[in-house]
Amino acid sequence: GAVVSQHPSRVICKSGTSVKIECRSLDFQATTMFWYRQFPKKSLMLMATSNEGSKATYEQGVEKDKFLINHASLTLSTLTVTSAHPEDSSFYICSARDLITGPGSPLHFGNGTRLTVT
Amino acid sequence: AQSVAQPEDQVNVAEGNPLTVKCTYSVSGNPYLFWYVQYPNRGLQFLLKYITGDNLVKGSYGFEAEFNKSQTSFHLKKPSALVSDSALYFCAVSYAGNNRKLIWGLGTSLAVNP
Numbered sequence: 001g002a003v004v005s006q007h008p009s010r011v012i013c014k015s016g017t018s019v020k021i022e023c024r025s026l027d028f029q030a031t032t033m034f035w036y037r038q039f040p041k042k043s044l045m046l047m048a049t050s051n052e053g054s055k056a057t058y059e060q061g062v063e064k065d066k067f068l069i070n071h072a073s074l075t076l077s078t079l080t081v082t083s084a085h086p087e088d089s090s091f092y093i094c095s096a097r098d099l100i101t102g103p104g105s106p107l108h109f110g111n112g113t114r115l116t117v118t
Numbered sequence: 119a120q121s122v123a124q125p126e127d128q129v130n131v132a133e134g135n136p137l138t139v140k141c142t143y144s145v146s147g148n149p150y151l152f153w154y155v156q157y158p159n160r161g162l163q164f165l166l167k168y169i170t171g172d173n174l175v176k177g178s179y180g181f182e183a184e185f186n187k188s189q190t191s192f193h194l195k196k197p198s199a200l201v202s203d204s205a206l207y208f209c210a211v212s213y214a215g216n217n218r219k220l221i222w223g224l225g226t227s228l229a230v231n232p
Contacts, residue, residue, distance in 0.1 A: 004161070006161070042206060042225040042227070043222070043224045044208065044222045044225075046219075046220075046222075091159075093162070095162070103150070103212065103218035104150055104167070104169045104218075106152060106164035106167055107154075107162075107164070107220065108164070109154075109162040109163070111159075111160050111161045112159065112160060112161045114159065
């Protein structure tokens with residue numbers, strides 16, 4: 001089945017530094033990838049939609065200068081948390097939908113990245 | 119407003135008993151409905167979906183769900199729960215009016231007790 005690889009799985013960084021998270025679709029192509037943030041009480045928050053070859057679309061309230069998204073190819077999207085602060089500590093999950101199968105097909109998720117900012 | 123509700127924050131069942139995790143939705147037009155499962159510190163895994171056709175949908179790991187248009191529900195069910203089914207379950211819906219972007223429920227924690 002379709003696999004999405006997300007790295008790193010865990011990262012600890014100091015306040016003020018930047019962290020890059022990679023999301024790759026391993027056996028399918030995705031023009032669109034989605035970045036989520038999951039809070040301790042479980043809920044998923046869509047942060048942005050990453051579009052191959054164009055700018056990401058951010059959800060209301062998400063700082064685009066803080067959460068930089070680059071979708072360099074049909075199989076790779078990156079999320080960079082710039083100047084991280086402790087309140088950015090969270091579980092970040094990427095997902096992608098197969099280009100060929102369309103909007104009725106399910107999303108494939110990476111295993112998430114646990115970011116801890118000290 | 120378009121929304122998805124999972125009215126139960128937590129569901130507890132005994133192993134071997136049937137389980138139900140509830141989901142109701144409120145969207146315009148014809149919904150696409152999905153269930154996903156999340157194990158601790160992992161991403162989400164797709165379980166099943168309803169797009170069109172037969173209202174009873176069968177999915178992975180013995181799960182099924184029934185689309186009920188009149189009640190705008192899509193409850194997840196399994197006839198006999200396993201301890202390994204203990205996880206977090208998310209219902210999601212999309213509709214044509216928002217470019218099929220997924221709207222997520224808040225999740226339901228399922229605990230299956232041995």
